[in-house]
Amino acid sequence: MQDPVNSSPPHESSQAERRLQRSVEKNSILVMRDITKTFPGVNALQDVTMEVERGTVHAICGENGAGKSTLMKVLSGVYPHGTFDGTIELDGQPVQFKSINDSEAAGIVIIHQELALSPFLSIAENIYLGNEQAKRGWIDWNKTNLESAKLLKRVGLRDNPITKVTDIGVGKQQLVEIAKALSKEVKLLILDEPTAALNDDDSAHLLELIKQLREQGITSIIISHKLNEIEAIADRVTIIRDGKMIETLEMQSGDVSEERIIRGMVGRSLESRFPDHESQPGEELLRIEDWTVHHPIDRQRKVVDGASLSVKAGEIVGIAGLMGAGRTELAMSVFGHSYGSNISGRVYKRGVEVKTNTVPRAIAAGIAYATEDRKRYGLNLIDDIKRNISGSALGKLSRFGFVNDPEETTVANRFLKSMNIKAPAVTAKTGKLSGGNQQKVVLSKWMFADPDVLILDEPTRGIDVGAKYEIYTVINRLADEGKGIIVISSELPELLGICDRIYTLSEGHITADVPRSEATAEGLMQYMTKYREVDA
Amino acid sequence: MTAPTGLDKPPADTKPARPPAGGALSYLTGQLSQVGLFIALIAIVVFFQITTDGITLKPINISNLIIQNSYILILAVGMVMVIIAGHIDLSVGSIVAFIGALAGVMITKWDLPWPLAVVLCLVAGGLVGAWQGYWIAYFGIPAFIVTLGGMLAFRGLAQIVLDNKQIAPFPDGFRDLGSGFLPTFGSSGYEPLTMIIGVLASLALVVSAFRQRRERRKYDLESEPLWWFVAKQAFAVALILLVTVQLASYDGTPIVLVVLGVLVVGYTAVMSRAVFGRHIYAIGGNLAAAELSGVKAKRVTFWLFVNMGVISALAGLVYTAGLNLANPSAGNGFELDAISAVFIGGAAVTGGIGTIPGAIIGGLIIGILNNGMSILGVGTEWQQLIKGLVLLAAVAFDFYNKRRRSGV
Numbered sequence: 018m019q020d021p022v023n024s025s026p027p028h029e030s031s032q033a034e035r036r037l038q039r040s041v042e043k044n045s046i047l048v049m050r051d052i053t054k055t056f057p058g059v060n061a062l063q064d065v066t067m068e069v070e071r072g073t074v075h076a077i078c079g080e081n082g083a084g085k086s087t088l089m090k091v092l093s094g095v096y097p098h099g100t101f102d103g104t105i106e107l108d109g110q111p112v113q114f115k116s117i118n119d120s121e122a123a124g125i126v127i128i129h130q131e132l133a134l135s136p137f138l139s140i141a142e143n144i145y146l147g148n149e150q151a152k153r154g155w156i157d158w159n160k161t162n163l164e165s166a167k168l169l170k171r172v173g174l175r176d177n178p179i180t181k182v183t184d185i186g187v188g189k190q191q192l193v194e195i196a197k198a199l200s201k202e203v204k205l206l207i208l209d210e211p212t213a214a215l216n217d218d219d220s221a222h223l224l225e226l227i228k229q230l231r232e233q234g235i236t237s238i239i240i241s242h243k244l245n246e247i248e249a250i251a252d253r254v255t256i257i258r259d260g261k262m263i264e265t266l267e268m269q270s271g272d273v274s275e276e277r278i279i280r281g282m283v284g285r286s287l288e289s290r291f292p293d294h295e296s297q298p299g300e301e302l303l304r305i306e307d308w309t310v311h312h313p314i315d316r317q318r319k320v321v322d323g324a325s326l327s328v329k330a331g332e333i334v335g336i337a338g339l340m341g342a343g344r345t346e347l348a349m350s351v352f353g354h355s356y357g358s359n360i361s362g363r364v365y366k367r368g369v370e371v372k373t374n375t376v377p378r379a380i381a382a383g384i385a386y387a388t389e390d391r392k393r394y395g396l397n398l399i400d401d402i403k404r405n406i407s408g409s410a411l412g413k414l415s416r417f418g419f420v421n422d423p424e425e426t427t428v429a430n431r432f433l434k435s436m437n438i439k440a441p442a443v444t445a446k447t448g449k450l451s452g453g454n455q456q457k458v459v460l461s462k463w464m465f466a467d468p469d470v471l472i473l474d475e476p477t478r479g480i481d482v483g484a485k486y487e488i489y490t491v492i493n494r495l496a497d498e499g500k501g502i503i504v505i506s507s508e509l510p511e512l513l514g515i516c517d518r519i520y521t522l523s524e525g526h527i528t529a530d531v532p533r534s535e536a537t538a539e540g541l542m543q544y545m546t547k548y549r550e551v552d553a
Numbered sequence: 554m555t556a557p558t559g560l561d562k563p564p565a566d567t568k569p570a571r572p573p574a575g576g577a578l579s580y581l582t583g584q585l586s587q588v589g590l591f592i593a594l595i596a597i598v599v600f601f602q603i604t605t606d607g608i609t610l611k612p613i614n615i616s617n618l619i620i621q622n623s624y625i626l627i628l629a630v631g632m633v634m635v636i637i638a639g640h641i642d643l644s645v646g647s648i649v650a651f652i653g654a655l656a657g658v659m660i661t662k663w664d665l666p667w668p669l670a671v672v673l674c675l676v677a678g679g680l681v682g683a684w685q686g687y688w689i690a691y692f693g694i695p696a697f698i699v700t701l702g703g704m705l706a707f708r709g710l711a712q713i714v715l716d717n718k719q720i721a722p723f724p725d726g727f728r729d730l731g732s733g734f735l736p737t738f739g740s741s742g743y744e745p746l747t748m749i750i751g752v753l754a755s756l757a758l759v760v761s762a763f764r765q766r767r768e769r770r771k772y773d774l775e776s777e778p779l780w781w782f783v784a785k786q787a788f789a790v791a792l793i794l795l796v797t798v799q800l801a802s803y804d805g806t807p808i809v810l811v812v813l814g815v816l817v818v819g820y821t822a823v824m825s826r827a828v829f830g831r832h833i834y835a836i837g838g839n840l841a842a843a844e845l846s847g848v849k850a851k852r853v854t855f856w857l858f859v860n861m862g863v864i865s866a867l868a869g870l871v872y873t874a875g876l877n878l879a880n881p882s883a884g885n886g887f888e889l890d891a892i893s894a895v896f897i898g899g900a901a902v903t904g905g906i907g908t909i910p911g912a913i914i915g916g917l918i919i920g921i922l923n924n925g926m927s928i929l930g931v932g933t934e935w936q937q938l939i940k941g942l943v944l945l946a947a948v949a950f951d952f953y954n955k956r957r958r959s960g961v
Contacts, residue, residue: 397838399905409846
């Protein structure tokens with residue numbers, strides 16, 4: 018099919034020159050053309066083309082595993098030239114990056130989701146790590162600290178550059194990463210899920226900063242799930258799905274809506290983010306009374322103070338709270354005293370008091386706990402799907418201490434299908450799966466253990482919109498089977514969308530028990546901040 | 554077990570595992586890390602066969618090789634389990650000396666019948682393991698430190714028990730454990746019992762491999778091309794029969810080989826199919842996740858070290874019987890041989906990965922190195938140098954393969 022722009026008589030200037038002309042005309046700082054990258058058995062990217070205009074904020078949107086991070090790794094040189102097909106043009110010139118050093122020298126800096134800061138080094142040391150202000154191998158500390166202070170000012174941090182990075186919060190660490198990028202005289206800044214670990218205040222501050230950088234002429238590419246943020250700061254959005262570029266939308270054009278972006282990402286329109294569900298609560302399954310937990314190291318400090326809550330069969334109950342309120346600590350301490358010291362209180366199962374002071378006892382009492390950090394506490398990433406699924410209930414599959422391998426495989430296949438886990442086979446290693454699929458494996462593990470009460474800690478963290486919906490559906494199904502579900506989540510919309518009742522936890526105290534019909538985000542937030550001391 | 558029905562097949566939309574495109578050679582290079590070990594073993598054998606003018610594969614040498622290096626293989630079986638769990642045991646050499654000392658005292662000084670002494674020594678090994686296991690599993694001191702202390706302490710105990718002297722000789726029955734052979738039949742040619750055992754072993758291997766393959770194919774999990782599978786089985790059988798024939802033309806089946814065979818078959822079954830084995834892989838792969846899944850990590854670790862203690866005791870008995878000597882300085886450096894064997898065999902330093910067959914091959918490589926270099930008259934100092942370099946080379950090769958495969 019004739020390309021209208023390109024269809025000029027053959028004796029005209031060459032293809033490359035024409036392209037260059039177009040780029041410069043359009044003021045593009047970056048053109049990635051027909052990028053194709055494959056791994057053994059997987060097409061990560063297929064003919065992806067993306068053009069980023071100078072001095073804009075360009076968002077990349079897509080489900081987990083769609084290929085966004087891969088695309089950025091191609092751009093930044095993590096996947097060097099030669100390991101992929103396609104071309105990259107920076108400022109109209111084709112570039113071939115052999116390493117991250119090459120891309121950084123060209124003015125491209127990528128800030129990963131997992132911050133690459135060394136926790137026990139100072140802010141200044143981190144900013145100049147690998148780029149030391151040194152003369153003949155000896156570091157000039159005065160210069161380092163001075164220059165760092167200037168950079169910190171640009172990003173809005175007033176901390177002393179000699180502060181250790183581990184002593185400042187995640188929000189500030191993110192800003193230090195940006196200061197680090199500025200020290201490299203960045204022209205094109207790539208941010209991978211920059212606000213994923215930040216609270217609302219820090220997120221807002223960061224987004225403001227990105228806008229400021231735009232005014233200073235720095236182009237930013239943001240990979241994000243958070244559609245409201247994209248709407249707030251992006252000029253253009255590229256939607257990627259299954260390794261293919263679906264469309265690029267101009268945010269100003271007026272016909273871009275959250276609905277449209279979701280549809281592009283997922284390939285179908287979502288009626289609503291949360292499946293409909295009517296609960297039929299039955300008998301009380303679990304009651305926790307007067308639960309008090311002290312800090313494991315500072316044994317005088319109460320992390321949970323006299324908390325009481327309950328959940329009925331068929332009910333989905335939420336626990337809302339700010340970071341540090343004690344939600345995970347509450348759950349982990351109930352589940353086998355896996356956190357904390359000096360724990361007191363009572364646990365009742367169907368009205369009868371039970372001891373849950375070891376994990377096996379908690380499991381025997383019919384409680385399951387899906388951890389907040391699935392990679393660290395929920396899965397053996399080296400091992401395959403089926404062994405992870407059977408992990409908590411090997412007794413069901415074994416006789417005389419020997420595991421029945423075919424039965425284990427059958428069970429795993431059943432979950433692979435019913436949970437829609439995308440993997441080539443149940444012998445695939447869990448470490449290779451995407452976040453959403455890993456979470457499904459964790460859920461499968463606990464479903465196989467067949468508990469009466471499931472405590473799910475941040476069950477949809479780091480998971481794309483489509484997979485979240487699937488997990489909500491599973492939660493509803495479990496409730497319909499008569500199980501009691503407790504959901505701990507930092508996303509209020511999520512709790513409001515799926516829970517029948519929501520408890521609020523503030524500094525270790527249960528401050529409210531709000532039924533869905535009366536719950537609002539503002540109201541919950543008030544209860545969540547009841548005990549919080551206001552920062553001066 | 555329920556008969557497989559259509560419902561048990563994997564969901565229709567998961568792609569069945571296919572043999573990879575690109576032909577035989579590319580498949581082989583993909584399997585390189587798996588076969589790399591075998592190739593290394595063959596290469597070393599061939600090397601020594603040539604440089605020793607054919608002595609290496611002579612019947613008498615194969616027999617000696619097995620008898621003289623059995624202790625490494627026995628220790629490797631226990632050590633690989635410890636390393637998979639994320640721990641290590643530096644005390645095994647000293648336990649070998651200590652148990653050998655106990656055997657010496659029980660049999661020659663206390664005049665206990667040697668079978669009783671053997672049982673008591675195994676129990677003693679278990680107690681030693683329990684002692685170390687307590688400190689590691691329940692008190693929480695890292696295994697490196699506890700077993701380092703054990704290395705020193707049990708060496709001291711061995712010297713105390715023997716009053717720093719050697720004890721010899723041992724009764725014939727006991728000696729058979731280390732250097733004896735199964736009863737032989739027939740007068741010349743190939744000893745029939747040995748041949749039968751070898752053939753049965755080959756059959757058992759092939760049958761079990763076929764059954765495994767059939768099982769995997771049922772779930773569409775099998776991706777190994779048939780020709781490769783057959784080649785591997787043919788190769789393994791050839792190996793077994795070669796050893797069998799050579800043994801049969803010498804003195805028959807060494808008793809330690811039977812002991813080893815039972816150990817390897819038994820523990821391979823435990824590691825691949827038993828709940829206990831599963832738990833070992835789980836705590837090695839991610840301790841926190843295992844505990845939060847209900848695995849009793851402390852208990853597993855404790856019994857793991859009890860197990861290592863018993864296996865070390867067995868190695869001690871076999872070694873002492875083989876040498877016909879209880880020596881306070883026995884077992885020096887055995888832990889290094891065992892640990893090297895495990896890592897050459899492909900275990901991961903951080904735990905969670907490793908196999909018993911791998912450790913056995915690693916142990917064989919070390920054994921053949923020991924044997925070959927002895928025949929060539931290489932001095933012990935050179936032997937140390939070479940073994941160290943081989944360990945590095947083997948693990949470097951393994952790392953290289955893993956990195957190449959993950960495309961980084």
